[in-house]
Amino acid sequence: MRAQVLEAFNTPYKLKDIPKPAEPQGHDILVSVGAASYCHTDAVFASGAMWQDLPRVGSHEFAGTIVALGPDVPSSLNLSVGARVGVPGRAFHPCGSCYECTHNDDDPHGYGVWCSKAGNLGLTRNGGFEEFAVADSRQVAPMPDELDAINTAPLMCAGLTIWNALATAGVKMEVGGGKGKSVAISGAGGGLGHLGVQFAVKLGCDVVAVDAGDKALALLEEIVRDLGDLGSKVTVVDARKQSAEDARVAIFGKPEPDLAGEKGVDAVLILPEAQQAFDYGMQLVKSHGICVTVSFPKDGFLMQPRDLVFRHITIKGVLVGRNHQLRAMLQFAGKNGVRAKVKTYPLEKLNELVQDYHAGASGKLVIDLQR
Incomplete structure (x- = not known):
């Protein structure tokens, strides 16, 4: 079968013929891959920063059809x-x-998403940039009728992670569950961010969508247009042109003297790895709010303890989500029209996709194995 294999760090993938996986054993399933999405973590892995073994078939967010159990x-x-x-x-x-x-929040018995001994498809085990892939049946979720493989693949990491981030921010994860809650998304015009804007709005939140790049802001404007009347619930902020304090005043009004902490968003999601994005987001959140970080920059973020001590801000981090969250997220996306903006490529053009990614392409870049 055809597969794109990374044989050395910081080198292009190689299109090769490799053996098709054997019949699945135990809890495993064999999947005929329909689409495989490229994620920031794929780029980090390919750079050698994660110290995993090679060779490896990448992609940890993909979708397809079960051919054997x-x-x-x-x-x-x-x-x-x-x-x-x-x-x-x-x-x-x-x-x-x-x-x-054993403490897995009602996921399948004995199955822990964050088990430190577990493998990761696309990182420690081969992933979706191949025609057939092996998966653990307990890690997958059925596609709703409204979604195809190309729509589904980007939701497997980006969609699930941002869904979990919103839940961690205190949003009730059902239609209308975010009513009365305001959420800022720092890095809203990226792969995770543009999905987060859609999820948050359709959950009922008011959204402050922050970014600082022309392509990202153009993508956000497209998302707002696609939301129709719900687009009025999104305020797009260009962080290059407006300070966080000015944005707070413009959105929430000028606070009374000594009561600045009462104005701002209830929660902020930090998606970029830049310190400026973290600082900007923290300045948008009101006292007793929550900051949810998704990115993990190599040198970390500089946090101001006074935000925790005097403003009572809670900081939490998230990484993907549990299987029951995956299933709920997919059903919500299918029924409520949450879709990634995608550009597709055939398998043999994966390296072209990677070049476009590093050139700053917006949305999600997806390999369509049916092309």
Whole structure:
């Protein structure tokens, strides 16, 4: 079968013929890959910064059709040959006995998404840039009728991560569950961000969408137009032209003397790795609010303790989400029209996709294995 293989860090992928995986065993399934999305983590991995073994077939967010089931796939998962599924990278073969696996918030028995012994498709195990891929049946989710593989693949990491970030920010994850809550998204015009804007608005939140690049801001304007009447719930801010304090005053009004902490968003999501993005977001959030960080810059973020001590800001981090969140997110996206803005490429043009990514292409870049 055809696959794009990374054989050395900081080099192009190589299109090769490799053996098709054997019939699945245990909890595993074999998936005919329909589409595989490229993520920031793919770029980090390819740079050598994650110190994983090579060679490797990348992509930890993909979708396709089940062609074979292992003998131990639980019937409770309602999976069958011919079923269409989305496949995230985490977690492949968790240990089943650690704290994460035994305290898993009603995910499949013994299955922990954050098990430290588990593998990750596209990182420690081959991922979606190949025609057939093996996955753990407990890590996948059925595709709703409204979505195809190209729509689904970007949701497997970007969609699930931002969904979990909104839940961590205190949004009730159902239609109208965010009513009365305001959320700022720093880096709103990126792959995660433009999905986050859609999810937040359709959950009922008022959204402050912050970015600082022409392509990202153009994508946000497109998203706002696509939202129709709901677009009025989004305020787009160009951080190059407006300070965080000026944005707060413009959106929420000038505070009374000594009561500045009462004005601002209830929560902010920090998506870029830049310190400026973190600082800008923290200045938008009101006292007793929450800051949710998704990015993990190599040198970390400089945090001001006074924000925690005097303003009572809570800072939390998220990484993807549990299987039941994955299923809920996919159903919500299907029914409520949340879609990534995608550009597709055939498998043989993966390196062209990578070049476009590093050149600052907006939205999500996806390999269409049906082309």
